[in-house]
Amino acid sequence: METRARHLGFDDIRVTRPDAVPALVERLPVWLAAGHHGDMMWMVDRADQRADPATLWPGVRSVIMLGMTYGPDENPLDVLNRRDRGAIAAYAQRRDYHEVLKGKLKELGGYLSAKGDVRVKVFVDTAPVMEKPLAEAAGLGWQGKHTVLISRAHGNWLLLGAIYTSADLVADAPETDHCGSCRRCLDICPTGAFPAPYQLDARRCISYLTIEHEGPIPREFRAAIGNRIFGCDDCLAVCPWNKFAAVAGEGRLAARADLAAPxxxxxxxxxxxxxxxxxxxxxxxxxxxxxxxxxxxxxxxxxxxxxxxxxxxxxxxxxxxxxxxxxxxxxxxxxxxxxxxxxxxxxxxxxxxxxxxxxxxxxxxxxxxxxx
Structure with a gap:
């Protein structure tokens, strides 16, 4: 399966159990109760299924987590000095990853199903699935102090996909935290979106404000947004683990030149x-x-x-x-x-x-x- 996954363009593949992150059952309601999700009410809807994969699909026995790198070929922070240009997050300067990854996940799921009486369901950030905690449990990386997944091999630049399967697969060991005393991601945030390490208040996050938030951007954050017009890469770009990251290898995820600094x-x-x-x-x-x-x-x-x-x-x-x-x-x-x-x-x-x-x-x- 790993060979097939890499042939499809995935840069990493690991397996975990659906009950590998029991703390989610308690952590998610606390985060929601604090209002840190802002007006993303889809986070509240079906919260029980987010916290427990078996609630989403009782037939799941294993969760296959896959990552595909989208590493930029230039420093995403450079454009912030060009005030007459717009800064667009690196992931959005290319084809919608939902389309790219989902097709590949379906192909890999079909390959797995053909091996026996196995059922699969594939997800790419469009269903109540907590991809980052599951990816950490599977060993793809760990959630850094900015809550984004960090890989020792790919830095911060991994797009995640999940395959829930009825197959009883051998689970990989979870990844441990390697952030140490570093707090670059916390200190660079222009709007103070991290009330504490490993905690994100989406209501203060530029990615949330410029993408998910439907109303006027609160005045208190407008000056700090600068020229970021879709998302924000600041906390990702300063991570020291990016020194191991590679530029996106999947051709369909190649960055568009006209979106680099329009x-x-x-x-x-x-x-x-x-x-x-x-x-x-x-x-x-x-x-x-x-x-x-x-x-x-x-x-x-x-x-x-x-x-x-x-x-x-x-x-x-x-x-x-x-x-x-x-x-x-x-x-x-x-x-x-x-x-x-x-x-x-x-x-x-x-x-x-x-x-x-x-x-x-x-x-x-x-x-x-x-x-x-």
Missing amino acids: PLAELARLDDAAFRTRFAGTPIKRTGRDRFLRNVLVAIGNSGSLALAPEAARCLGDSSPLVRGAAVWAVGRLLDASSLRAAFARCGADERDDEVRAEWQNALAQHPAAPG
């Missing part, structure tokens, strides 16, 4: 059709145009570039209140008081959406009218 001005002009065309087949498309433009406008507001102010101003008349609100914040950061008030007279005075009006009031409050 111009913010170009992205701000995307209508829905252009957005769908540009990001077809990538994880970005699933977020939708309005949320994506919200992120782009926050980045424009953080750019400090007067040249980008017209791009933000153009979005003040967008059909989406989410986009309009982000545009107000952006122009409020870039325009002087008189220009901002002129923009308000043109676009904001008749605004009926409560959240957008609140954005205007906040922006104007930061630019008091000149005396006299």
Whole structure:
């Protein structure tokens, strides 16, 4: 099976038991009760199945965990200094991994089923499966202080897939923690998303805020987001274990050059059709145009570039209140008081959406009218 898995492009394969992480039954409800999942209500739904694989599928006897590397060929942090460009997480600069991995998992599952009376179910981050704890139990790596899986062979850059099977397979030994005293991942987080080592508050995480969060990004985090327009690689990129990582070898996961550092001005002009065309087949498309433009406008507001102010101003008349609100914040950061008030007279005075009006009031409050 290992030979077949590697032939399919997987970089690692290990086996664990469905009851290998009994602590999940207690840990997951505590995390949810603290509200650390934000508005990801799918984490609450079927939480019992997340905590116990046998609850999801009573027929499971073994869990096969597989990893495929997506290591970037450049330092993901370099683009953060290019304020007129957007920073996109490394995994999203390529074809949607759900599609790539699922097909390969089905092929491997079929290979296993053909060996005897064996049933299988395959999962790629689309079902109530706790992939990272199971991967740790299987020995693929360990969950670091940033809660992401770290592999001694592949660093932080592993995409995970799972095969639940009725086959009674020999389990591999779990991996142990090798973080030691290192806390680089904790210290670099721009928004303080780690209340303690090995704990993540998604509500403060840039990946959550730019991808999963549906409403306006809370004002307290906007400046810290910088030019990150889809996800964040900061805590992954600084991990010392990345020195062993290799660039993605699967051809279908090759990074697209046009997604490495796209111009913010170009992205701000995307209508829905252009957005769908540009990001077809990538994880970005699933977020939708309005949320994506919200992120782009926050980045424009953080750019400090007067040249980008017209791009933000153009979005003040967008059909989406989410986009309009982000545009107000952006122009409020870039325009002087008189220009901002002129923009308000043109676009904001008749605004009926409560959240957008609140954005205007906040922006104007930061630019008091000149005396006299």
